[in-house]
Amino acid sequence: MENKKQKTGDVETRLIASLPEEKTNEKFFTLSEFRHEVGIPLVLAKKLVLWGEIEAARAVDGTIRIAGTEVSRAIKLIENPWVKGYYFVRALGPGLITGASDDDPSGIGTYSAVGAKFGFAILWMAAWLLPMMLAIQEACARIGIVTGRGLAGVLQKHYKKKFVAGAVALLIIANVANIGADLGAMAASLQLLMKINFYVAVTFFALLTIFLEIFVGYHIYVKVLKWLSISVLAYIVAGIMIKPEWHEVFSNAFIPQISFSREYVFAMIAVFGTTITPYLFFWQASGEVEENRVHKKIEGFFRKRENHLHNRIVRMRTDVGTGMILANIVFFFIILTTAQVLFKNGITSIESAEQAALALKPLAGKHAFLLFALGIIGTGMLAVPILAGSGAYALSEIMKWREGLEEKFSRAKGFYMIITISILVGLSLNFFHINPILALYYSAFLNGVISVPLLIAIMVVGNDVKIMGKETHPKWVWFFGWLAIIAMIIAIITAVILYW
Numbered sequence: 001m002e003n004k005k006q007k008t009g010d011v012e013t014r015l016i017a018s019l020p021e022e023k024t025n026e027k028f029f030t031l032s033e034f035r036h037e038v039g040i041p042l043v044l045a046k047k048l049v050l051w052g053e054i055e056a057a058r059a060v061d062g063t064i065r066i067a068g069t070e071v072s073r074a075i076k077l078i079e080n081p082w083v084k085g086y087y088f089v090r091a092l093g094p095g096l097i098t099g100a101s102d103d104d105p106s107g108i109g110t111y112s113a114v115g116a117k118f119g120f121a122i123l124w125m126a127a128w129l130l131p132m133m134l135a136i137q138e139a140c141a142r143i144g145i146v147t148g149r150g151l152a153g154v155l156q157k158h159y160k161k162k163f164v165a166g167a168v169a170l171l172i173i174a175n176v177a178n179i180g181a182d183l184g185a186m187a188a189s190l191q192l193l194m195k196i197n198f199y200v201a202v203t204f205f206a207l208l209t210i211f212l213e214i215f216v217g218y219h220i221y222v223k224v225l226k227w228l229s230i231s232v233l234a235y236i237v238a239g240i241m242i243k244p245e246w247h248e249v250f251s252n253a254f255i256p257q258i259s260f261s262r263e264y265v266f267a268m269i270a271v272f273g274t275t276i277t278p279y280l281f282f283w284q285a286s287g288e289v290e291e292n293r294v295h296k297k298i299e300g301f302f303r304k305r306e307n308h309l310h311n312r313i314v315r316m317r318t319d320v321g322t323g324m325i326l327a328n329i330v331f332f333f334i335i336l337t338t339a340q341v342l343f344k345n346g347i348t349s350i351e352s353a354e355q356a357a358l359a360l361k362p363l364a365g366k367h368a369f370l371l372f373a374l375g376i377i378g379t380g381m382l383a384v385p386i387l388a389g390s391g392a393y394a395l396s397e398i399m400k401w402r403e404g405l406e407e408k409f410s411r412a413k414g415f416y417m418i419i420t421i422s423i424l425v426g427l428s429l430n431f432f433h434i435n436p437i438l439a440l441y442y443s444a445f446l447n448g449v450i451s452v453p454l455l456i457a458i459m460v461v462g463n464d465v466k467i468m469g470k471e472t473h474p475k476w477v478w479f480f481g482w483l484a485i486i487a488m489i490i491a492i493i494t495a496v497i498l499y500w
Helices: 031-038 042-050 068-077 081-091 094-101 105-122 124-147 151-158 161-193 198-215 218-241 246-252 262-275 278-295 305-341 353-364 366-399 413-431 436-462 475-499
Strands: 003-008 011-016 028-030 064-067
Touching: 028 031, 028 068, 031 042, 031 064, 031 068, 042 081, 064 068, 105 161, 105 246, 105 262, 105 305, 105 353, 105 366, 124 151, 124 262, 124 278, 124 305, 124 436, 124 475, 151 161, 151 278, 151 366, 151 436, 161 198, 161 278, 161 353, 161 366, 161 413, 161 436, 198 366, 198 413, 218 305, 218 366, 262 436, 262 475, 278 305, 278 366, 278 436, 305 353, 353 366, 366 413, 436 475
Parallel strands: none
Antiparallel strands: 003 011, 028 064
């Protein structure tokens, strides 16, 4: 068998020019048939071939064919669920990272505060927000894939520059507050686990993040972020360990229990703002552009040029769906845990994520406390670079600077300076005795308000045939995207009436 090898970065593609005589009578499967036979998503099927784990041949018509013996080998390779899970996570991209970063320490603080204050009464939002999360992040990813530009760059071409610049300015301000809150929560959580000065810890996390973003290439850095995303599983484990009353949980999980009080409506908007948050819109689109750059050459192995967009969108949907479902499940379990342990024990005021972790210790046990605290550190290491990066992508596109985490510092100084300044300003908030977590509950509300005009712009651009060609919003994306906008407008109007 004659093998030709192509390498892009650390990814190896095996191209089989001809088939050995002993395999000419074998049954061969297309890539789609292969993934159905093995029982894996298309994105993983492709990556198994790209990584050289499974050998494939190119047929005369240009399609990829996989021998029956290779199918059997693939089934044996992933028969262990842990191995299958490893390969699946390894195959995913920015969608998983975006979803996991949605549950950053500031999000944990917001969910914890809501769970402690309202118990299970707001748990229903996890189920109701999921299809909206899926639709909105797919819309952003689709724009990035089709246009090859980040969200700010696309919006700037179709809206007034003042509108886009104002939105980006608000994004960066909100992101800096989030960064400060996340760094503070990480440092405080580390103090719960070991004796360390708070200011030393918070400075360490800030400088480590700056170093990783500037000096580690995207194709390597994205792998670090991807495996950090596993840290959010700590909250699912903690939620199971406390042994909640499941019948009560599920009775509150799907049917809305809306209370038209100021506090409840404010909490709803804050939850929306920290779950469907503007920085994720920008990061998702830019992340897809980065993925295009990294995989531009190796993806040519699988497709003809005209199928590029369709295949990328199919792979993206698996990626985004996994990330958003993971984020939503963690959101569900954080509210479940704090409602079960704190609300039911009369602890209804939680102002920080680390306070929630500490409150769990005497009530839910040491292990639940440790998981909650470690999860804050892990998700913070994941979220801070994404918060800084999303603002840098957006501002760089407006200023027409060279941008991208795959670029060297010398070629994208403006981009990396935005990242550095954002993290350092966020760090400085922790030295002025400002309570960033408490302020974050209000910034989450502000994020919910800011998201409305951005979502309207995203939904209009994503459905414009002149921009998107044949890849405009699918009907379900259009429906749930506009449903999210309408729901938020109604909630904001209700809040204004209640506070009038």
